[in-house]
Every structure is written in structure tokens, then in C-alpha cells.
Amino acid sequence: MLSILACGSLFFPGLFYGLRKVLKSTFTHWNDADVVAVSERLVSSVHASLATVSGLVVVNTCQNVMTDRHWLVDSFVLFGAPYMLYDISAMYLTHYHQHRLGTSAAHQNHSLQTVKAFLRKERLLVLHHMALLLVFMPIVLFFRRGLGDFFIACFWMTEFSTPFVSLGKILIQFGLENSKLHWINGVMVLASFFTCRILLFPYMYWRYGRQFDIPLHSVPFHLPLHCNVGNLSILAPQVYWFILLVKKARRLYLRKGNAQGPKTE
Template sequence: MLQVLACGAVVFPGLFFAFRKILPCVFKHWSDADVVLVSERLVSSLHALMATTVGVIVASSCRENVINDRHWLATYFIIWYGVPYMTYDIFAMYLSHYHRFRVKGHEDYKQHSLRTVKTFVRRDFLLVLHHIALLTILLPVTLFHRKDQGDFFIGCLFLTELSTPFVSLGKIFIQLSLQESWLHKANGGMVILTFFLFRIALFPYMYWVYGRHYGIPLYSVPFHLPLSTNLGNVCILAPQVYWFVLLLRKGLRLYRRSRMPDSCPAAADNPKAD
């Protein structure tokens, strides 16, 4: 088991290190912040593709009996790759934060310190909390408190990662100065679509599947589940709704900005128009 756990602990930092060495050779004008950001996004996308593939396998294998059907990947993917990735990603996010502010010339970022860590946690509090909650709450529930039930729903939760490659690709397009291209705009549409379907609509779908299994209507499902299950789902869903609202606002701003030159040229020259 330790060898398998070490596999995930080696794969993600190893890929991150490899990208940090390769990217500067290809994009020689990139700063350290650029390289770290894109490296983090590439590793994040690879993990998301792995998680999504596992989610499809588990959910499709357990659809006959969504409560009692089992698949070994539902548990072992979390141990092998989920825990190492979440642990690595907190560190990678901190490095991205550190190099971004160091390139900007902030005095506090000449070297790593407790102050830079505190600033990172304060600025990205929700993301850090999300990662820690997955490690300290979802992991124990998955491994010890499910009573060998619900692999189908674990597979569905893996599918929430499907939007991650599109989010990462959007950051990479910006890094490549392609933010005005049709590729970036199309990718933005995919971000909103996949985020809504697999990070928000997925939860009522799981409640509906649970209700269908027991022959109860959707509105009765929350009263049929333990309070801890409902609270856990709310804790996972709440930040997704918040991030989705931010995505919609950003998309609306970009849409309005793209329409300005055509519909109102004078407004485009007004710095307060946005």
C-alpha cells in the first residue's frame, strides 16, 4: 500500500518538476511566475482527466444498484492519487502565488517566509479550505464511514473534475496571449457548461438517482438521508455555486467588452465604461 501511495506522491510533483524544466526551453521569454502557473495547470488537467476517467468507469459499473454495487477504483483511486494530489496541489498553488508576487516586485517575496504563507492562505482561503476539507472530511468518510456502500456516488463526485481542464486551458490561452481568439471564447463556453453540469446540476441528479432507487420523490430524498450527508453535500456544493457565479460575471464582462466596439465605439474609449 505504501508503494502505491508513493506512486501518486511521486507522479504529480515529478510532472510539475518536469514541466518547470521543459517550458522555459520552449517559451524563453516566460518569467518564473508564468512557468509555475502553466506547470501547475498542466498537472491539474492531467489529474482531472484521470479522475474523470475513473468516475466514468465507477459510475457506469455501479448503475444497476447505486447503493450496494462496488468497484475497487472508488476507494483506491482516492488513496493512490487523490490524497497525494490534493496535498501536492496546495504546495503548487502556494508556489504559483509566491512567484507571481515576486515577479511583481513585492518586498515581502524576496524569499519564502511565514508571512508569504499567511498571505497566500488569506488570498486563496476558499481554495485552501476546499482542499483541506477534502483531505480531512471526504477521505475519512470514503474510507471508513460508508459501510462499503455508495461507490456509484463516489464515481459521480470524481466527475466534478471534468471542468478543470477547460479552466486550466483558459489560463494557458491567456498566458499565450490568445485571450481574444475564438478558441478562448469557445473554451469559456465549455467552462461554464461543464462547471454547471458536473459541479452543480450533478448534486440534484445524485439525489434523484437515490430517490429512484428507493422509490421516493426527489423532494423527499433530503429527509431520507442522514443530516451529516446533507450537510456534507451542502459544504461541497456551496463553493461551487459561488465560483460559478464568479464565472458568469466574468463571462458577462467579457461579452460586454467584445460588443462595445461594434455597438458603442465611444464607450470603448471611456475607461469608466466597464
């Protein structure tokens, strides 16, 4: 258990450090903010890819959604736990270097003020990471009595949209926000987010109902209240973030249409 935790503690910060070195030497015209931001997003994509693949493996293995076990579940929870603390640190570094780009803040050092500004800006993501670390991880490892590997793996598959979100931010950073690739990636962001972060919940209820011969609309009434409340508490921010993504996509589409203007003969 400790060895797996140690591997995760070394892997994610080590990958971040290595990517910063490579990007800094490869793209010599980039500033520190660019290097840190791209490195953070690449590591985030790696973690998301590992989580998605692990989730697919477990979901396709578990026939009984309640009792079937897979060794990947506890192992990946331990391996991925350090990522939560690492990612908060990496997000803070991105915020810090971007803040220093301003003329008046060019020589500003780390301070309580910059930490507070970061927490105000990224409060939802920080809360999300800490909840996974302090609530989700102990439940998975110690309190679920070996039940529900299938459902935990389903939650991992919500990370499928993360690489597309990261790629979109990287394309903007390269000045390619008006490119066809950015448009295609935006469609993939919306499709993957809606499929793996919203439709995933009725899929889990459907799999449970199919196993116990319960109609989908009746499944919530056959589950303990805390299961429904827990699912709702996870689903709610996903719906909120999806609405933000749709609004952003609509603004970009309208801005692009206005920039092109009406055609004249």
C-alpha cells in the same frame, strides 16, 4: 495501500517538475512565474482527467447506488490524496513567483508574509483541499462501511470542468483572451461547471429515488440529515464559484462589446 499512496506522492510532484523542465527549455522567453503557473495548470488538468474517467467508469458499473463496489474507489482516493498537498504547494509557488515579478519584490525570498498573503488569496481552495484530505479521505477509506461507491464516483466527475478552467487561464497567459478559442472555452467552462458541479446533485438524488421508487422531491426526506447537510456543504461553494464565473464572463462580454464600439457607415 502504502504502495498506491507512494505512487501518487511521486507522480504529481514528478510530473510538475518534468513539465517545468520541458517548458523552461521550450519557451526560453518565459519567466519563472509563467513556467510554474502553466505547469501547475497542466498537472491540475491531468488529475482532473484521471478523476473524471475514474468516476465515469465506476458510475457506469454500479447498478445499486448504495452497495455495489468497485476497486477503483479506494485505489484512486489513495493515489489522489497526495495531489491535495502537492497542489497547495504548487499554488503557493505560482503565487510566490508572480509576487516576485514586481520591481520592489524582485529579490524577495520565501517568508511568513508571502505565505500569509497566499493563504488570504487562496483560502477557499486551500480549505477545500484540506477538507478533502482530512475529512473526505478518512470517511471513504474507514467509516462508510463499504457503501456509496457510486456517489463517491459522482463527486469525482465534478472535476470535468477543471481542464477548461485551466485552459482559459493558459490562453490568457498567452495573450489570447480575445480569441475565438478563448470564447469557446469560456462557454465550455460554464456548461461543464453547471452540469458536473451543480446538476450532478439532483442527478444523484434522482438515481437514488429511481432505485427505491421514491419521487425526486421526496428523496431528501428519506435520507439521513447528515447526508443532506454534507451535500449542501459541497454544493454551496460550487454555486458560489459558478456565480463568480458568470459574473466574470459577463464582464468580459461587456468589455469586448465596448471595445468594438458602435459601427459607423
